[in-house]
Amino acid sequence: MPPPAQHEEFDAADGEASKYAEHAPKLAEFLCSFHSDDLRHILLHPESTLHFPLVIDFAELLDFDPGLAKILYNDPKGFLPDFDSAAQRAQSEVLCILKKCEALGNPDEPRPSAVQKGFVHVRVNVCGSPLEFPESSPSIGKVRVKHRGILLTLKGTVIRSGGVKMIEGKRWYQCRKCNCRFRCYPELEAGNRITLPASCPSMSSKGCQSASFQLIGDSITCHDYQEIKIQESVQLLDVGSIPRSMPVILMDDLVDLVKAGDDVIVTGILSAKWSSDVKDVRCNLDPMFIANYVRRTNELKSGIDIPEEIIKDFELFWAENRATPLEGRNKILKGICPQIFGLFTVKLAVALTLIGGVQHVDASGTKVRGEPHMLLVGDPGTGKSQFLKFAAKLSNRSVITTGLGSTSAGLTVTAVKDGGEWMLEAGALVLADGGLCCIDEFDSMREHDRTTIHEAMEQQTISVAKAGLVTTLSTRTTVFGATNPKGQYDSNESLSVNTTLSGPLLSRFDIVLVLLDKKNPKLDGIISSHILAQSTKAEENKASDPAVKSTQPLGIKEWTLPCLRRYIHYVKQRFKPVLTKEAESVISGYYQLQRRDGTHNAARTTVRMLESLIRLAQAHARLMFRNEVTRLDAIAAILCIESSMTISAIIDGDGNALNSNFQENPDQEYIKEEQKIRDKLGDYLY
Template sequence: MAPPHDVFADADPDPEAEKRAEYVGKLAKFLRKLHSDDVRRILLHPEPNLHFPLVIDFADFLEFDPGLANILYTNPKGFLPLFEEATQLAQNVELGVLNKIEALGNPDELKPAAVQKDFVHVRIDITGSPLEFPESSPSIGKVRVKHRGTLLTLKGTVIRSGGVKMIEGERKYQCRKCNYRFTCYPELEAGNRITLPASCPSMSSRGCQSASFQLIEDSITCHDYQEIKIQESVQLLEVGSIPRSMPVILMDDLVDIVKAGDDVILTGILSAKWSSDVKDVRCNLDPMFIANYVRRTNELKSGIDIPEEIVKEFDLFWAEYGATPLKGRNKILEGICPQIYGLFTVKLAVALTLIGGVQHVDASGTKVRGEPHMLLVGDPGTGKSQFLKFAAKLSNRSVITTGLGSTSAGLTVTAVKDGGEWMLEAGALVLADGGLCCIDEFDSMREHDRTTIHEAMEQQTISIAKAGLVTTLSTKTTVFGATNPKGQYDPNESLSVNTTLSGPLLSRFDIVLVLLDKKNKDLDEIISSHILAQNTKPDKENISDSGVKSTLLPVIKKWTLPLLRRYIHYIKQRFKPVLTKEAERAISGYYQLQRRSGTQNAARTTVRMLESLIRLAQAHARLMFRNEVTQLDAIAAILCIESSMTTSSIIDGAGNALNSNFWENPDQEYIEQEKIILGKL
């Protein structure tokens, strides 16, 4: 690495050393005041040669000394080495304190010996500090030369992670003439080359002018080194923008803590390095980010905060609809794609798919997924893509792609050669880990590309053996597909024939809804008036009436997109529903009935259907704000599966999901349907 540029290089030698010592003393005081526990924990660690991170909050440092915080922001490259010196000083003082405590304590009590550690790195966390403004945390596409040398924050997704290598940190040389010893640092920007001085840097009175040096044995120190690539988040981009990426260098304790597909917040310094020499290609300076601190944000779920007032609103809402729970459920479902009239079954299916069930581990230790998958098969103009886009907005992490725009490598993982080394670059399913992957025009995908997602959908992993890289990546994602039927949909044929999708792939989808555009005069009239009403001026009197009502009642009147996002996030965190005996009986009876009669849709009536029913019933219980799966949830799951059974349905009229509408009195309708279903089972 290049020798750290000193903050005080312009001053005279003696005042410079004094100033340096003063600053190191202040920094050590800060570390002892706010991080004494961390320093003691490092001292008591049994391994002396490890690299230890010491994370400090920039907001705390700014409060402690605004002047020093300003120098840290404007010149981190020169200031961070002072922090490293301060850690040694703080360790010294704390070591003395620990020794005193040990001398006063019980001599028979065995404690780990406190040893001073040489490699302690200060990591700056700027979360929640004044540095979180656009100038110091630009998007990757807006990083410019003016940002070079300052403390920056970048947010993005890791799309590539290289292997961990060793890199030289410093070398010590000795002058052959005057025996003066000096240290040389390799330049990271120039491909880690070491440049020796033209003449001996000795400051002695003789002024040795020798240019002959020898390397001191065992003086080379090495560091762990890893290069990753981050890409700006697609959700934050403007329309039509291409996501930009940037290489990031991780060193010492930061290596191997992130993998492809992780969302990260990085603090560090923007630098540049010369591009590799290629014949007849001009050498350029490429931007490069040297990370000081890495924070994974996968667990934070893109920062959806749910205040206490919102949770109280949810409780009040369900208290109001305690007697008519299905009416309350339908009120929530009306907030999904409000621009589309009706389609109750599809809206319920979208909600259940996004909420999902509970993952469990069976006796053999195999994980059974909790994320349902959904496929919409329908005629043109039935609103499939609109549901896909809305579902992507509701999910915390989502990736939208189309069948024609996706290859098997683009969906799973690509092997990329970079600087003579093979690396893995994450595809759509890996980037959507923990979220939703929407694939429009599912039928346009090549047969070979479709088979690559079999493992990702059921086992929720992707196993790769490409270019000597053999590994398994996590794809804990929900797949939401949309496709057109092949030509005119034939109700007498099975789903496999109508969609040209293979049986194994169809069996992996929990819900397959078929939307057939049958001409219906009354329905066409209602739909046209609904669409026209959205484009006409609203009546002023109605607005004032609704305004009065909403002020009288604190209960949620309209479920907007942000409120739905919070609701789904909250119920997924809070509820882990378990099945009751009545629900078990209903699910088991329906599964056995389908096994007996499901000759035409053999691809759908597998054991996977039983697991799908359990997942959907759990999702419905969560949607209903409950922690146990009742018979009502089991029957709602059965109705969802029934709607996808276009040929062998038990319930009359459940076939076409396109004509399904919101009932006036859903609780009364449910009682009638419950009798029919239980009678059949």
């Protein structure tokens, strides 16, 4: 609350905060020229006590006046308060224009009254400017003392989100001797403590040297305050590097904009604060980032650039394989884990899991997930971890962990106490939101995660009620798990007994493939020859000229890892397949047949299996570069489910996916499989 006008007023920080006051007219001109609409919306807002953000582009300021942009970059702490003052000046100018327009308009027409707002904060967006590049904005792990005090931009993932608190912004004091009134600001670096001046800051000729002050009643200004912690992206780290984290302070309109698991770009000022006082422990300065602007980039997670010529290569590839579409599909699947021989069923299942189906909303308004989940159960040495690592490379956003989890947060989320305050720390499923979560040793997860993961996999949310923190986090992720069977796999027992996983958890997996390492001399010879040939091929590729190799048409001669990543991302974005009547008939008939005969493995024959069939059929249609689900896609989904049913399979019979291999004439073999399935379904088709 400002003091009465008859007293002498002084701001103890004026000497520092107002050194760029001469640039206020130029800054106000910039705001009126580029952000008049934003100012008009702020003036017409009915709430006058809120804090309003005024987002400017650093690139626009750089074009408008490079000198001002340079000052903002070199000294944001001193320049931004004057920028906020310029926003008040720009408000006054726009307000005068609005009042003139109201005077000239129809007096009978009701108009919302424009009022100047007292809390407008200029937020700097560096997107599209030189500050966005790594040369000027380092990663979190490379932030050093030389970056202190300049305008920095950090990219990372929110791993902790603290509660919103209230802190003091300023206080008014009055000298008991000369009645001089002055403001004092708290220091975030010193734990938000206010330090009073040693003597009266009065500038009068009397030179008052009093050190006795009193707090003016109701003069404390408060701000919203939140502390989060961001961690650099694991995908951008060098091999063997440990991801670093940085605490970030959000104030006023920035609070509650992000939650744990969000990808963010934070612009602000690097500062430092004293660590907490602990007996016999040296007090150090810990880095701290004071945010000026926060931008969520969850919608920009893709990060995969697909040029037009690559899309034309995809279309040309399918035009060449129009007569034999399944042969073209198998060419794509051979690019998945090429170091592993055969395992056609597993490679097809990996492709369908990564591509996924289409999310839809049912009649009650509930969202039905489109992301399938997959579980590999197999003996040691069958390539489970190889598939997990390759799938993580194919996905544009992925997290690899074990059942126990790499941190205290584990797979879901946990509440941790940091500096006397409870905060949420995101686990693997939350950090992989919108991507792929690969979980090795799936059966070794904690008991707490076993119960929480049910909601995370089906409803794609995690409900948290811990230490007074009640919230819901998104886990729109695909789960790819791998586990060893409990002892020797017994084909006469159900999956629940062999894996020690509960029936409700198993029913949430769309595909469960069993890889049994049985001795087969003929297959062993073929696999050993394949592995040796892969080693020889790697040496030949290393010796060949990379310039000659890059001239090959992409997606036609060889499906490499970058090509597969682009293809999976492109078909997910472009195609939204719709089921045809023939596909509906086949899926419905197979589901009814399974419900009648699937008594041995009841945990797998639920309504979830019907939804899994739809998701897998849609994923296969996307893989085949189509926008509608045909009978071929439905039968391909059924064959995947058949491999997943093991001993309760009613059509295929062999539940060991390790024996599946690529066929020489897949299109001709499909005709036989289709006829076999149609004969088996019989009266269930319509």
